[in-house]
Amino acid sequence: MTPEMTQAAMWSIAERHVTDIIGGCCGTTDAHIRRLAEMVEPIKGLRLSTHSIYKQTSRQVDELTSRRADKDSAAQQSDSQGVAKGHLSPSERPSFTGQKTVNDTAKDGLSQNGGQTPAPSSADAIFDAILKGKADQCVEATRAALAEGAAPQDIINGQMIRAMGEVGQRFQDGKAFVPQLLMAGRAMKAALELLKPMLAGSASTTIGRVVIGTVKGDLHDIGKNLVASMLEGSGFEVDNIGIDVPSDKFVEAVKSYHADILCMSALLTTTMTYMKDVIRAIEDAGLRDKVKIMVGGAPVSQAFAEEIGADGYSDNANEAVKVAKILLGK
Ligand code: B12
Incomplete structure (x- = not known):
């Protein structure tokens, strides 16, 4: 697997917070670990280790572990409730506070100012929050923009779609990767939820309605979700009907959602033929x-x-948005 593939494969695990540590074994290189570090950085609640830590050799890690074990052992002597030797209590787990994070050192990260510049205006803050994939910040900045009198439609067209376009461009240029795209899409989606009730009743705000799913027999959904997020972030309304979707469910969804576009994804040579069905x-x-x-x-x-008689194809999420717009004449 390439570093990018490893990153994509680990995304669904990291995002669900079902693991405490992500690392690499045989075949993984610094480049793989760097991608993993970039991936966890924007995920809320996950702490990023440092370049210097993951650069350490296993001997150094052993030394670190035994130093900590000694510390535990000392702690045990003064605390009858102490943890077992060699194990770390939650408060003893390595904290990298104060050390430089990968984000600080990354030259090609999405955040260009590293928090050095003065607080941006609400409009800039929305743009910035989407680039960084920070949903909470995006919602807050959107709230502030509304309080300043900005029209919801202007926020969408002026900041959000522009930011998603920028993320897409960076992805295309190899400067952003799958998780950043997903986080950006999610940040925009969170703020859109805030704006949606204000848009109801106004002229149609959607570019088009899309039903998307992975075909029957196929459980891969990372790419499909990425396409869904990019479409959503670009102004489409998306009904993501999941994985292993049989034809009757696709038909039902297209009907009930009044879809303009049906998107199908397949990652297996054995399931792609089902698209024809x-x-x-x-x-x-x-x-x-x-x-x-x-x-x-x-x-x-x-x-x-x-x-198979499909109207459009793309090998990446960014192009998928362009193709979708062309198909609808937008
Ligand atoms: C992650 C992964 C898994 C994960 C999936 C987790 C998940 N939630 O998706 C798990 C572990 C579950 C898995 C299982 C299996 N996998 Co798998 N998997 C992969 C892996 C490593 C990465 C796929 C991925 O996410 N790529 C990253 C995303 C972003 O890329 P993408 O999906 O291609 O999507 C992009 C474009 O294709 C496009 N796109 C995608 N969908 C759509 C839709 C539309 C409409 C448009 C326009 C564009 C578009 O845009 C996306 C974004 O840019 C690939 C290896 C590889 N090199 O691809 C193997 C791979 C796909 N898996 C493979 C296999 C064989 C399997 C298993 C059969 C293994 C097994 N023996 O059990 C099972 C099948 C389970 C099933 N029934 O589906 C093979 C398929 C071989 C083949 N030719 O058929 C591959 C190629 C690995 C290999 N080299 O052997 N897999």
């Missing part, structure tokens, strides 16, 4: 002229898309 089911339901169909996923190609 879904297209046939859409035709049988009399919906084919009402909905555009886009397909994607690692084994899918432009030639395959054409062969």
